[in-house]
Amino acid sequence: MLLRLVYLTVTTVFAFMRLLPESDRDKEIEILVLRHQVAVLQRQVAKPALTPGDRFLLAGLLGHLSMDKLRHLTLLVRPETILRWHRDLLRRGHSAACTPRRRGRPRTISSIRLLVLRLARENPSWGYRRIHGELAALAITVAASTVWEP
Structure with missing residues (x-):
């Protein structure tokens, strides 16, 4: 799963880098096309199957947006779901940082x-x-x- 996450991150970074030299008009056209494709897919698929890596990426990218902005986006899942994934991501990250590495009593000096x-x-x-x-x-x-x- 970690390898898939790294792969998704690298491909996303390269996709963003590809957009840098493009004009704003080209980017807006591509966004409109992508939104239309998402709308077509939403009509065909009842419930999309998202992997944990997909959830991680969506929660990381969209978790900092306000609820109003999330409601105006065309998403595969409800905005409340994105925020729940983001809360879970933060909770798991925080709990992983706070748990001791070794269980039990510390070793004697x-x-x-x-x-x-x-x-x-x-x-x-x-x-x-x-x-x-x-x-x-x-x-x-x-x-x-x-x-x-x-």
Whole structure:
């Protein structure tokens, strides 16, 4: 899907670049022709099948327009649908940025892990409670479970 999205983005950029040297009159004629083609397709197809990449592109391009401007455009879907896709896109993007990369408890700092292993190796008669107490005396605060499974 990501490859398709990149492909759609690149082809859209090249399509926009193709329009740069054209005159305004040529662009307006092309827009009118495209609008008419969309109207013809809307009469033939009951419900268009849009891929997630199509939705992403439409939501990204049209999501910042006001509802009045969206209502005046000839679209394959209702303006409310475009705005819903845009809200979903923002929500998914924001939630992906806020979720931590790793699930669960963070790893123990390697220096503390090495210190626990060294204390256990140098004092084989000590249990995890004694090692945990020694770490507390050194002002290193870790859970007892961190000591018994370093």
